[in-house]
Amino acid sequence: MTRVVKFGTVLDQLPPDVTMYEVGPRDGLQNESRMVPTDDKVKLIDALSETGLRAIEITSFVNPKWIPQLADGSEVAQRIVRKPGIVYSALVPNEKGAVGAVDAGVDEIHTVVSASESHNLANVNMTIAESLVKLGAVAEVARRAGVPVVSGISCSFGCPFEGDVPLAHLESVVARLVDLGARGIGLADTTGMANPAQVGRVLARLVPRFPGVEWTLHTHDTRAMAIPNILAAMEYGVTHFDASIGGLGGCPFAPGASGNVCTEDLIHCLHAMGVETGVDLDALIETSKRVQEIVGRGLPGQLVKAGKWDRRYPLPDGVRERIPARA
Numbered sequence: 001m002t003r004v005v006k007f008g009t010v011l012d013q014l015p016p017d018v019t020m021y022e023v024g025p026r027d028g029l030q031n032e033s034r035m036v037p038t039d040d041k042v043k044l045i046d047a048l049s050e051t052g053l054r055a056i057e058i059t060s061f062v063n064p065k066w067i068p069q070l071a072d073g074s075e076v077a078q079r080i081v082r083k084p085g086i087v088y089s090a091l092v093p094n095e096k097g098a099v100g101a102v103d104a105g106v107d108e109i110h111t112v113v114s115a116s117e118s119h120n121l122a123n124v125n126m127t128i129a130e131s132l133v134k135l136g137a138v139a140e141v142a143r144r145a146g147v148p149v150v151s152g153i154s155c156s157f158g159c160p161f162e163g164d165v166p167l168a169h170l171e172s173v174v175a176r177l178v179d180l181g182a183r184g185i186g187l188a189d190t191t192g193m194a195n196p197a198q199v200g201r202v203l204a205r206l207v208p209r210f211p212g213v214e215w216t217l218h219t220h221d222t223r224a225m226a227i228p229n230i231l232a233a234m235e236y237g238v239t240h241f242d243a244s245i246g247g248l249g250g251c252p253f254a255p256g257a258s259g260n261v262c263t264e265d266l267i268h269c270l271h272a273m274g275v276e277t278g279v280d281l282d283a284l285i286e287t288s289k290r291v292q293e294i295v296g297r298g299l300p301g302q303l304v305k306a307g308k309w310d311r312r313y314p315l316p317d318g319v320r321e322r323i324p325a326r327a
């Protein structure tokens with residue numbers, strides 16, 4: 001099959017600035033087998049707050065029997081130092097979670113439902129229809145408290161149990177969430193199944209149909225396609241991206257899931273292309289090193305190992321003298 005490739009479209013139209021949403025304290029730490037002490041979580045979030053990030057998902061309010069790693073969500077929310085201008089959010093699946101999040105004073109509620117019935121049952125023990133009823137109650141709690149809602153949709157680009165997720169089906173879930181008053185929609189590639197062409201196809205259909213929605217792409221780098229997918233999404237005007245420091249993360253209820261796109265690796269790529277994020281990359285790299293100590297293991301992020309693109313090495317002996325003079 002012959003394909004006509006139009007060169008220069010994506011990279012000619014990069015936005016001047018994008019918003020990075022740090023989800024490591026939630027999507028990352030929920031998946032660590034070792035329990036991270038509350039003190040370390042608070043220190044991590046406080047360190048992230050000093051890097052110039054504009055938004056941080058700090059925890060979730062879910063059944064602690066399902067995710068014991070984040071059972072201290074209220075305490076974390078109360079103890080962190082809130083830096084003015086930063087949006088601190090939490091993930092909730094139902095009304096009980098929404099009440100917990102509002103009581104803890106979060107700035108934004110993130111809801112979760114899957115585009116796949118199997119994954120939704122595995123993740124939140126409900127059918128999609130049941131989840132949407134619960135998210136109606138969440139919307140009501142949020143509306144009364146004046147807290148905006150951003151609704152994430154897991155497995156938007158495919159499901160590790162079911163495979164393909166029909167676009168018409170995804171669209172119907174988006175429509176219900178928008179009806180419930182979601183200010184933003186997060187399309188989540190929970191297990192790294194999306195490819196850039198697919199991301200383009202999905203956004204080409206959804207973006208014009210839901211004007212006024214703020215779109216976020218939530219990626220996992222399971223198959224090394226996260227950054228290409230993000231570039232594809234930028235072509236369709238998406239400027240909000242979830243990422244996790246060091247590439248922490250994964251979904252405990254999706255087999256094969258691994259970490260989110262690594263925040264510092266993504267920011268490094270964006271800055272190198274002239275796309276600003278407001279983040280101090282050096283401060284973020286230092287924080288990422290501390291995260292490895294906190295979780296007690298190396299993380300997938302590449303930048304911490306390789307250094308930034310402008311890192312230079314000393315020449316081997318005898319080479320300098322042999323470099324021909326430039327004409």
Ligand code: COA
Nearest residue numbers: 060061062063064066067093094096097112123124125252
């Ligand atoms: N926060 C804390 N506790 C909660 C809760 C919440 N948001 N929602 C329910 N519970 C408690 C109930 O109070 C009840 O407690 P009890 O056993 O002491 O009476 C218990 O959980 C069971 O309630 P039920 O409504 O039957 O929930 P469930 O067991 O069917 O689980 C969810 C449903 C959604 C609460 C659960 O599947 C869950 O928390 N999933 C989160 C998964 C997740 O975070 N995945 C990763 C992020 S994508």
Ligand code: ZN
Nearest residue numbers: 027188190218
């Ligand atoms: Zn995720």
